[in-house]
Amino acid sequence: MQLYNKLSAKERAELIDKAGKERLTISFYQYYKIENPQLLRDKLFLEWNELDVLGRIYVSYEGINAQLSVPSENLYALKDQLDAISFLKDIRLNIAVEQDNKSFLKLKVKVRNKIVADGLNDETFDVTNKGVHLNAKEFNEMLTNPDTVCVDMRNHYESEIGHFDGAVTPDVDTFRDSLDLIEEDLKEYKDDKNLLMYCTGGIRCEKASAYYKHKGFKNVFQLEGGIIEYTRQVNSEGIENKFIGKNFVFDHRRAEKITDDVVANCHQCGKPCDNHTNCANEACHLLFIQCDDCAEKTENTCSTDCQEIIQLSFEEQKELRKGKGNSNKIFKKGRSEVLKFKK
Numbered sequence: 001m002q003l004y005n006k007l008s009a010k011e012r013a014e015l016i017d018k019a020g021k022e023r024l025t026i027s028f029y030q031y032y033k034i035e036n037p038q039l040l041r042d043k044l045f046l047e048w049n050e051l052d053v054l055g056r057i058y059v060s061y062e063g064i065n066a067q068l069s070v071p072s073e074n075l076y077a078l079k080d081q082l083d084a085i086s087f088l089k090d091i092r093l094n095i096a097v098e099q100d101n102k103s104f105l106k107l108k109v110k111v112r113n114k115i116v117a118d119g120l121n122d123e124t125f126d127v128t129n130k131g132v133h134l135n136a137k138e139f140n141e142m143l144t145n146p147d148t149v150c151v152d153m154r155n156h157y158e159s160e161i162g163h164f165d166g167a168v169t170p171d172v173d174t175f176r177d178s179l180d181l182i183e184e185d186l187k188e189y190k191d192d193k194n195l196l197m198y199c200t201g202g203i204r205c206e207k208a209s210a211y212y213k214h215k216g217f218k219n220v221f222q223l224e225g226g227i228i229e230y231t232r233q234v235n236s237e238g239i240e241n242k243f244i245g246k247n248f249v250f251d252h253r254r255a256e257k258i259t260d261d262v263v264a265n266c267h268q269c270g271k272p273c274d275n276h277t278n279c280a281n282e283a284c285h286l287l288f289i290q291c292d293d294c295a296e297k298t299e300n301t302c303s304t305d306c307q308e309i310i311q312l313s314f315e316e317q318k319e320l321r322k323g324k325g326n327s328n329k330i331f332k333k334g335r336s337e338v339l340k341f342k343k
Contacts, residue, residue: 024071197222
């Protein structure tokens, strides 16, 4: 019985090309007390592997968080499988704004302690006691209310390339960093302001809304379905779009264009740019914003040091990545002194 992915990303990409089928990138989440996450994890892997589902799915005692790609012809079969699970019946599926057949190249279903890492160890905190959900029209109306404080619950590298006009965009690296910071910054508004939150697909806002209610905020609201669902409603219902720029996504696409506005800049030369990339030096792999001119000049690296390293042989580069101190440098997101024009 195969319970784990056995193909490399390259092998899977070749199979996708050969199949020639259109795929849909979708996401969904649900907070729910799951008694046996491992059992559900194995069930999902077996069923979804048969449907050629690819993606990154986390299952935990507090629920499920799924970002995946499925052949469009298998979408209804996937929906039937979800409907057969009581707490996922009629779950809203967020369809990506921009599609890419290779948004995901492996099926990874993992058991985690939490579906959204929050750093909290408070047993009295009830994640299901969430704030009020708002659709796109309702969100726009509350956004213009002078008694509203709108907060972006995403990380700095996400909000940098796109955000709602007038939103507070915390300069944080992770969701757990934002919780206490926002509570402290907005503590004087607990009783008399509307705390309005948004994120990519709704999962972080939902936990945050429950957390801030737990901390005493009286009027807590969130954008239902996040930026993804907001954009769908804006496009389908002719609602005014108050989001500017791109929506950062956690797959090979890296972002979806919501408007043509470029609100960020190249971290190396400063010219307007909103294209994220990873440094070509695998020992660095820094996520940063880089324009085409700088990419050509630096060979897709973030610094002269990294550009020199990629000229070395594979074995020499591999040797440089050894050791805990070196491996800890990998996968940082825009926090490097070599980037002269970082936010």
